[in-house]
Amino acid sequence: MHRKELSYYLTSFFTEYLGNEAGLSINTIKSYRDAFILFFKYLEEAGIFKINKLKMDTLNVDNVNRFLDWLEQSRGCSISSRNQRLAALKAFCSYVARKSPEESNLCQGVFKIRIKKAPQKPVEYLCVDAVEYLIKMPDSHSTQGIRDLAMIALMYESGCRVQELIDLSVGDIAFRSPNTVTLTGKGKKVRVIPISTNAADIIKAYLNSAGISDVAHSVFVNRYDKPLSRSGVSYVLDKYGHIARKARPELYPPKLHPHVLRHSKAMHLLENGVNLIYIRDFLGHSSVTTTEIYARCNPELKRKYIEQAGSLITESVEEYSESEKEALIAWLRKNI
Known part of the structure; x- marks a missing residue:
């Protein structure tokens, strides 16, 4: 039997399987794509194969192990990034093994590569006073300031991920009693989160100030009326973190990233006696095991x-x- 080339499986993996059958998010698909771009870059740099001559045998356990080491040693990638790239290669091998059982032996070698354990970093979160002070930083009398205030308030109240915030449309927010926001998380899982009247009023004031009313319109946009990017959200948060840190340095880490607000909400719920199962559902975790990091730190x-x-x-x-x-x-x- 004539063996198909690597490019054949990659094409169907990315164009048919990931988005349709597996239903993975755009960000996950991009992450998988980046893993293969780096893998091909390594193969070329190492003089192993040219991209236009890639056979399935290229994806052997030795090449993959050397690739993972190259990521860490030559590119300075973290152990977490190394593990993510390995997960992408394993997902591809799983797909190939199901599609063509004759490739199973080759794929089994990749399956057996273990993820690398990394020292567990402490979860960074803000105390309640730090969150309250941070929310006072934006100028609520300007359109940009009220946008930034609404964004920070919603990120904390809902514990949303950055991508969930970016993907939010006006129709996802229900201004009624109780006020709620509908978030679409990893794996396109949807959850409905209650938000306070104060947060809802701030969001309404921002939408009115910006003249945003169409239910399909993105909630948080830049000056060009385009949805904020991940780096845009990070920039806004770190800007106000820098201002707050100058006045209250004891309350803030050196840099604020969006996930800090998500961590902070989870910790504050836990400290107030909220059950881990509820926090799991609130954050959109697939397993309570993920949520337990907050109980340990x-x-x-x-x-x-x-x-x-x-x-x-x-x-x-x-x-x-x-x-x-x-x-x-x-x-x-x-x-x-």
Whole structure:
């Protein structure tokens, strides 16, 4: 049987499978595309193959391992970026293996490459005072200032991701009791989030000031009436973070990025006793395991867990069953 070339599978993977059958977001597809662009760049730089002569055998375990090392050592990529590129290659191999079982052995080699563990960074978040002070920074008497205020307020209140904010249309916000915003997250999953009357009033004032009323119109736009970019959102937030930091340096990290507000909302919900399951749904996480990072990073919450565990201790000591021992160990691993 004549083996098909790598380009054949790549074409159908990107044009048919990812967007249609898998239903992945544009950003994820772009990330996968970038992974292959870098992989081809590595192959050319290493003198392994020319792009116009790529066979499926090119995607072998040795080439992929060397590519991953090249990303870290030559390009200075983080371990997280390295793992993302590997995930893209694995997703492609999974597709190829299903489409052409004769390529399974080749794909199995890539499947066996393990992700690289990175030191877990502490979650950066702002205290309530820092969020309140940050919201005072924009000039609400100017169209740009009220836009920036509305953006910061909504990012915090809804805990939305940057892309969810950028994709937001006027029709996604319901100005009624209760006020809500409909967010479309990863995998096109939709969730409805309540927002306060104050936040809703700020957003309404901004839309009125900017003359935006069409339900299909993007909520947050630049001076050219185009949707804000990810870098545009980051610039706005860091600008006000810089101003706030000058007056209250103890409240802010060296740089504010949009995810800080998402982290902050999650931590404040957790600190107020909101269940992790609700926070998972609020943030749009696929698993509560992802949400548990917030429970692990706060020393005060750890102390509360330990106190709760201590309150369960009685004067009578009974021998633990095996299942109770396993449950206790699992609880400690999760919370401490």
